[in-house]
Amino acid sequence: MRVRIYPLALGKAVKYSLMDLEREVAGLLIGRYEKKQDILEIWDAISGNQKSSSAFVALDEEVMAITFEWLSQERPGLNIVGWYHSHPGFDLFLSTIDIETQKRYQMMFPKAVAMVIDPLKYAETRKLADLKFKIFHIDRQGRIVPLRVSIGIHRTKVIESTIKGMDTVDLFYIQPPEVQEEYKQKSTDTLTDVFKKLRKKFPPL
Ligand SMILES: [Zn+2]
Numbered sequence: 001m002r003v004r005i006y007p008l009a010l011g012k013a014v015k016y017s018l019m020d021l022e023r024e025v026a027g028l029l030i031g032r033y034e035k036k037q038d039i040l041e042i043w044d045a046i047s048g049n050q051k052s053s054s055a056f057v058a059l060d061e062e063v064m065a066i067t068f069e070w071l072s073q074e075r076p077g078l079n080i081v082g083w084y085h086s087h088p089g090f091d092l093f094l095s096t097i098d099i100e101t102q103k104r105y106q107m108m109f110p111k112a113v114a115m116v117i118d119p120l121k122y123a124e125t126r127k128l129a130d131l132k133f134k135i136f137h138i139d140r141q142g143r144i145v146p147l148r149v150s151i152g153i154h155r156t157k158v159i160e161s162t163i164k165g166m167d168t169v170d171l172f173y174i175q176p177p178e179v180q181e182e183y184k185q186k187s188t189d190t191l192t193d194v195f196k197k198l199r200k201k202f203p204p205l
Contacts, residue, residue, distance in 0.1 A: 003113060003135050005042040006152035008165040013045040014131065017086035017119040024057035026050050026085035028067055030078050030168070033111045040081055040111050041152065043161035046168050056097065057085050075164065080108075082135075084115035092116045092134040094144050102138055113137050113147065 009029065017025050027047035033040050048063030064080065071078055082105055085098070094102060094114060105112035114136045121130040135147045152158060 001038050001040055001111060001137065001147060003040050003042065003147045003149045004152045005135075005149060006044075006158060006161040006165075008162045009042045009045045010133075010151065012165065013084045013115060013117060013133075014119060014122075016045065016047045017084075017088075017117045018123055020052075020086075021088045021120060021123055023052045023054055024086050024088065025052065026057040026059050026083060028059070028064065028080050029082040029084055029113065029115060030067075030071065030075070030165075031081040032078055033081065040113060040147075041157070042081060042113075042115075043078060043157075044165040044168055045084060054088075055090070055095075058101075059083070078164075080105075081111065082109075082113035082115065084117060086117045086119055088118065089120040090118070092118055092132060094136055099138065099144065102136070106138060111137075 009031070013027065013029075016027055019025060025047070027045055029042050030044035030046065031040060031042040046067060048066070049060040050063070051058050051060070067080060071080065083101070087093075093116065098114060098116075102112070102114045105114070115133060116136065117133040119131070121132065122128075124130075135149050137145050137147055139145050152161070
């Protein structure tokens with residue numbers, strides 16, 4: 001499997017990672033899997049409430065539930081295809097906790113990926129060459145595999161993913177708390193319900 005990430009998704013994941021250089025930052029990756037070409041396309045990156053320290057981050061469970069509900073209503077064809085998080089200043093790898101988290105994502109969606117970003121050097125120099133990230137997957141043998149990543153340049157998809165992705169910035173960051181609250185209340189699913197729904201939608205390959 002290869003990964004194709006579209007510009008807005010990469011830009012947003014980097015932007016959120018740069019928001020806190022003292023602590024890890026995490027969020028979800030939105031996209032779809034193109035079976036024919038065996039390519040995972042990442043169209044969007046979102047963030048949400050989370051608990052974090054300098055070497056740990058966990059998204060609140062409701063972020064996934066809200067996102068899942070929202071995608072099924074507003075973004076047919078797009079799914080949660082993984083997660084990203086930052087390792088400010090300590091290299092690109094999956095920690096033991098990251099591996100456990102990634103396994104949970106792959107249980108929900110077998111093609112799910114984990115993107116790790118180290119934004120520290122880039123924050124200092126603002127040179128693109130210093131922008132470091134890798135995308136990982138765990139294979140059937142339990143090995144951590146870094147995936148080949150390219151930037152999506154397909155014209156129609158760039159435009160579509162940008163327009164759709166700009167809309168989710170509003171949803172998760174700019175909307176006033178009462179609007180976010182309204183979205184939360186719409187979703188009464190527990191995480192277990194979300195897992196069940198995802199399992200039904202994405203039976204193991
Ligand atoms: Zn980590």
